[in-house]
Amino acid sequence: MARPLEGLGLDLASLAAAYAGGTTPADVVDEVFARIEACGDPGIFISLADRAALRAAAEALGATPDGRALWGVPVAVKDNIDVAGLETTAACPAFAYRAAEDAVAVSRLKAAGALIVGKTNLDQFATGLVGLRTPYPVPLNAVDPSLVPGGSSSGSAVAVAKGLVAFALGTDTAGSGRVPAGLNNIVGLKPTVGAIPTKGVVPACKSLDCVSVFALSVDDAYAAFSAMAGFEPSDPFSRDVRTAPVGLAPPKFRVGVPTPQTRSFGGDPAAEAAYEATLADVAALGGEIVELDFEPFFAVAGLLYSGPFVAERQEAIRGFIETNADDIHPVTRQIIEGARRFDAGHAFGGMYELAAMRRALSGPLGSVDCLLVPTYPRPRTVAEVSAHPVGLNSEFGAYTNFVNLMDLCALAVPGRPRPDGLPAGVTLIGAAGADARLAAIGERLHAMGETPLGALGLPAPAAPDRAPAPAPDETAIVVVG
Amino acid sequence: MARPLEGLGLDLASLAAAYAGGTTPADVVDEVFARIEACGDPGIFISLADRAALRAAAEALGATPDGRALWGVPVAVKDNIDVAGLETTAACPAFAYRAAEDAVAVSRLKAAGALIVGKTNLDQFATGLVGLRTPYPVPLNAVDPSLVPGGSSSGSAVAVAKGLVAFALGTDTAGSGRVPAGLNNIVGLKPTVGAIPTKGVVPACKSLDCVSVFALSVDDAYAAFSAMAGFEPSDPFSRDVRTAPVGLAPPKFRVGVPTPQTRSFGGDPAAEAAYEATLADVAALGGEIVELDFEPFFAVAGLLYSGPFVAERQEAIRGFIETNADDIHPVTRQIIEGARRFDAGHAFGGMYELAAMRRALSGPLGSVDCLLVPTYPRPRTVAEVSAHPVGLNSEFGAYTNFVNLMDLCALAVPGRPRPDGLPAGVTLIGAAGADARLAAIGERLHAMGETPLGALGLPAPAAPDRAPAPAPDETAIVVVG
Numbered sequence: 001m002a003r004p005l006e007g008l009g010l011d012l013a014s015l016a017a018a019y020a021g022g023t024t025p026a027d028v029v030d031e032v033f034a035r036i037e038a039c040g041d042p043g044i045f046i047s048l049a050d051r052a053a054l055r056a057a058a059e060a061l062g063a064t065p066d067g068r069a070l071w072g073v074p075v076a077v078k079d080n081i082d083v084a085g086l087e088t089t090a091a092c093p094a095f096a097y098r099a100a101e102d103a104v105a106v107s108r109l110k111a112a113g114a115l116i117v118g119k120t121n122l123d124q125f126a127t128g129l130v131g132l133r134t135p136y137p138v139p140l141n142a143v144d145p146s147l148v149p150g151g152s153s154s155g156s157a158v159a160v161a162k163g164l165v166a167f168a169l170g171t172d173t174a175g176s177g178r179v180p181a182g183l184n185n186i187v188g189l190k191p192t193v194g195a196i197p198t199k200g201v202v203p204a205c206k207s208l209d210c211v212s213v214f215a216l217s218v219d220d221a222y223a224a225f226s227a228m229a230g231f232e233p234s235d236p237f238s239r240d241v242r243t244a245p246v247g248l249a250p251p252k253f254r255v256g257v258p259t260p261q262t263r264s265f266g267g268d269p270a271a272e273a274a275y276e277a278t279l280a281d282v283a284a285l286g287g288e289i290v291e292l293d294f295e296p297f298f299a300v301a302g303l304l305y306s307g308p309f310v311a312e313r314q315e316a317i318r319g320f321i322e323t324n325a326d327d328i329h330p331v332t333r334q335i336i337e338g339a340r341r342f343d344a345g346h347a348f349g350g351m352y353e354l355a356a357m358r359r360a361l362s363g364p365l366g367s368v369d370c371l372l373v374p375t376y377p378r379p380r381t382v383a384e385v386s387a388h389p390v391g392l393n394s395e396f397g398a399y400t401n402f403v404n405l406m407d408l409c410a411l412a413v414p415g416r417p418r419p420d421g422l423p424a425g426v427t428l429i430g431a432a433g434a435d436a437r438l439a440a441i442g443e444r445l446h447a448m449g450e451t452p453l454g455a456l457g458l459p460a461p462a463a464p465d466r467a468p469a470p471a472p473d474e475t476a477i478v479v480v481g
Numbered sequence: 482m483a484r485p486l487e488g489l490g491l492d493l494a495s496l497a498a499a500y501a502g503g504t505t506p507a508d509v510v511d512e513v514f515a516r517i518e519a520c521g522d523p524g525i526f527i528s529l530a531d532r533a534a535l536r537a538a539a540e541a542l543g544a545t546p547d548g549r550a551l552w553g554v555p556v557a558v559k560d561n562i563d564v565a566g567l568e569t570t571a572a573c574p575a576f577a578y579r580a581a582e583d584a585v586a587v588s589r590l591k592a593a594g595a596l597i598v599g600k601t602n603l604d605q606f607a608t609g610l611v612g613l614r615t616p617y618p619v620p621l622n623a624v625d626p627s628l629v630p631g632g633s634s635s636g637s638a639v640a641v642a643k644g645l646v647a648f649a650l651g652t653d654t655a656g657s658g659r660v661p662a663g664l665n666n667i668v669g670l671k672p673t674v675g676a677i678p679t680k681g682v683v684p685a686c687k688s689l690d691c692v693s694v695f696a697l698s699v700d701d702a703y704a705a706f707s708a709m710a711g712f713e714p715s716d717p718f719s720r721d722v723r724t725a726p727v728g729l730a731p732p733k734f735r736v737g738v739p740t741p742q743t744r745s746f747g748g749d750p751a752a753e754a755a756y757e758a759t760l761a762d763v764a765a766l767g768g769e770i771v772e773l774d775f776e777p778f779f780a781v782a783g784l785l786y787s788g789p790f791v792a793e794r795q796e797a798i799r800g801f802i803e804t805n806a807d808d809i810h811p812v813t814r815q816i817i818e819g820a821r822r823f824d825a826g827h828a829f830g831g832m833y834e835l836a837a838m839r840r841a842l843s844g845p846l847g848s849v850d851c852l853l854v855p856t857y858p859r860p861r862t863v864a865e866v867s868a869h870p871v872g873l874n875s876e877f878g879a880y881t882n883f884v885n886l887m888d889l890c891a892l893a894v895p896g897r898p899r900p901d902g903l904p905a906g907v908t909l910i911g912a913a914g915a916d917a918r919l920a921a922i923g924e925r926l927h928a929m930g931e932t933p934l935g936a937l938g939l940p941a942p943a944a945p946d947r948a949p950a951p952a953p954d955e956t957a958i959v960v961v962g
Contacts, residue, residue, distance in 0.1 A: 205829075206829070206833055207829065207832065207833075233840065233843075234840075235840075236833070236836035236837040236839070236840040237836060308825045308828075311824065311825030311826040311828070311829055312826070312829045314824075314825070314826040315826035315827070315829045315830045315833075318826055318830075339824075339825055339826060340824070342824065342825035343792065343795075343820075343821070343823065343824055343825060344789045344792030344795070344820055344823035344824060344825055344827050344828035344831075345792040345793070345795040345796035345799055345820060345828075346796070346825050347789075347792070347825035347826075347828030347829055348686075348687070348688065348792055348793045348796045348828060349796045349799075350825075351688065352687055352688075352717070352796075355717035355718060356717040358717070359714065359715075359716075359717040362714075
């Protein structure tokens, strides 16, 4: 069958242009299904929307854009987020249930005109950063299939990197929305904790979980974020976070980076060189580099798996693990059952430690406008991670694990490329509520990086023209609900 | 020995008048020691300051007031709060240590000119609301020695009610700063969580503990609170809470009270009648009574002892309880060891429940300016509580247990008296940061109540003239640190 849209980029600007030229959402649905089939990777999606039903929904949008931000935009959703009528598996077939209602994030996407194409693969129960901990086929890394795709939001990242959808939802508790973005040369937006309601998401660590966005550009990711963010009274973890429009990057800003002694690239000089090249880009953008001792951040991260917060994962599936322990992926089970060594007093003790660490780090964090870290120390192959499933998973989380515990937001973008073509991402990290500020800096950084987009060979998007950003003293305010 | 100050009230106004008339702080120290001896209750203080040293400190203040808010004011401190050079026992001799430094609250009192007279008895490890759970003699209730003194801050409340000191510090996690105030006809100010730093306090539930104040009047309690409140960076639980001056009570305000179906007086009609008489006073002050279903508040309280938050008490003395379980009061031990049934997942589950309950109650709480509840359902005798040490302790906490978990502040004041002369207190409860608002209402309510002060037979203080309070839309803001 002829595919007139075969060459169409699914970024929002290209889609809008196609719709302005007479393409219909039903055409795009057909093209998306064709691409998924042509792609031939059975690991990306766990389930797909009923094609006829999705075509009908596309036709119901009407023939011409109606002004909604995501009109006719095809989206993939990680399979730990409820989409009404589809199964939610969390990559554990024995756990699966058919969702009666959309998660709040999904219902907001639909309200903005988006079309949900299917549910994507993940590290089971969103526990992992590698993408291998699934009973389904492992999605192939879009840049280099010998590499792990990253996780836990593996399928969502690969779907975007391969141009199958415009953007995809992930979740991010410990880095699941950033590491796969970095490993597939795309953008991963991990918002302020609570900015997007998590009602309708299978919890990993309920107090830390975020819905995240994978997209080809910062601009697209932020558009999706804006459509989903906003206070939801029925979600106890929802917060009233201001979603300011993305402005100009400030002409001068202070960027905290790990001291050389506290940088780790797993012994990979190419990763180190790529990070340093990106730091030069940041300086060219007006960023003043401020070296910070990262040991205290790594100590925070220790609370997540080595400390009592792993018990949040146990609590999330307490009933299930009691009856179905053998249905759980062996590595996942080993990690979650590690929570058994902690009693309730330990959990409170962990919270006291975290409070003290947050207080101690408020000084260094207050001295800079954002942090810039490698998204992960180095890429790893499927073979390597299979041989060291826990140790190399931990390696991936070095620069991501502390972020949600510290109540920070983050934005992963492709950085300067490595000579060997392997993916080399960086992540901007900011205070709660600084999502727009990170986007303003991140889109410029992405444009400078000259990394081809995803697996598509397209150039990185140019930074759009913007109105000036708010002055530094107008930093967004977070109201804790 | 002649005691020229025998008749001196130790409220701040009387003290100031005496100092203006030539009395010296050393004279007051002598009088305080004389009163403690004359009082003849060995249960009030666990230890006293060295008299010569305190006299020297008093003399070092100079002969005339220097403008400091608490110049020459004699104060008692609950014995779970560090005073440098004195032992901190937490009412557990095997746990005792000599404090090297003052708690932040104590050092701020000293900086304001206060003189620390001694350390007061308490329910061991601040676990209890009755005052009986101590290996030391039980302090006698100042109003009626057949009644329990209330706890956990038993000695501090009795010391104030008997006129031994101007005010006394307590701590309050579940009601320990309110129940003893109610049972001894005095004022108990339980500030916003984090408003007074808790650094240097033996933790009960570290995330909920407050330093509290017992005084003869709201005005005095607020003066002590103001001297101690303020952000302390080295205390991870300290918050930047605005301590506004006490203004006029607003001419009209909405007061949430339990519906008749959710009021409990333990079958004591006199307690019920006294509460209703105080409600009439509130209405006369301009308060519009709004009946609220209190079952959800009682459900919050269930998390504290029946739920996983009891594990905070376990964590606070983890090392000690492992080695010294037999040195712990049997009732206290039974309660704290109850935490053993909770694992770390349960602790997180309890926090999820609490988050949901807080969200659900934000509507009812937002519909009123404050709550007004009985401080406890009914007074109980030592004999009754000795026979039912856990059940009647729980009864005392009906209207206090939920407050800190909900991040509310509270002010206990004597209410309308009962015909039988037993103590009948009420407690105002407000949002975090509303301490000044509660004080403005509370001092008027106290003045109307016509309850004799403490055990002194003095009339309740008249409400002072005040500048107008801020308008309702200028409610104090709490910044979460």
